[in-house]
Amino acid sequence: MTEVAFHFNTPDKVAYACRLLRKAVSSGAKVVVTAGANDLQMLDVALWTFAPLEFVPHCRASANAAVLAASPVMLTDAVPAAPHQQVLVNLGEQVPDGFERFERLIEIVGLQDDDRLQARSRWKHYADRGYAITRHDLAARSSS
Template sequence: MTEIAFHFNVPDKLAYSCRLLRKAYLSGASIVVTAEPAVLAELDQLMWSFSPAEFVPHCRADAAEVTLAATPVVLAESLQACPHYGVLVNLGPEIPGGFERFERFIEVVAQSDEDRLAARSRWKHYTDRGYAMKRHDLATAGEGA
């Protein structure tokens, strides 16, 4: 069963995601990030300049098949044709269709009331279906990743 973790109280969702993706990439994980197109475009741009000394290879899901196969981080609006099912990171407000195919699933939740409300609904959806949930509250643990 997919291991699900929520990272709550994230002050800057995209900057935090860059650090999270860098950490996952350095551990050897294959990662898919899902969100709305505008968020993925912004994340893509940020990842090019986030850490000049530690570039995290990434591409969009519509890249050539050979590029997808060689790239550890894939930015995808939909999970229909993912090149792998290692780690999924959700930056969007909806439950990604097909999340259960992934080994690990991370929900990143900002501090805004709107993001928290959407996250509560997703949390309930997952727990109602028997998923064991892990909670990482950045407000009490310090800003990790």
């Protein structure tokens, strides 16, 4: 069963995703990131620029099959039959279709009320289906 984790109170979802992806790739993980088109564009740009000496290899879902297979991070607005199903990171508002094919799902939730409300709905969706959920509160971590 898919391991589900929520990372709450993220002040900047894109910057946090960059750090999370850098860590995942350095540990050898293969990751699919799903979000709306605007968030994916911001993440794509940020992954090229956030750390000058630590490029995070990534591609869009529209890349050719060889690039998709070689890239540890794929950015998509819909979770297709991805070349790997290890980790799915959701920056979007909805439960990603096909999340249950992945070993792990990480939901990144910002500070905005609407983002938190949508996250509660996704939490309920996973909980109602019997998924164990791990909660990571970034506000609690930064205050300690």
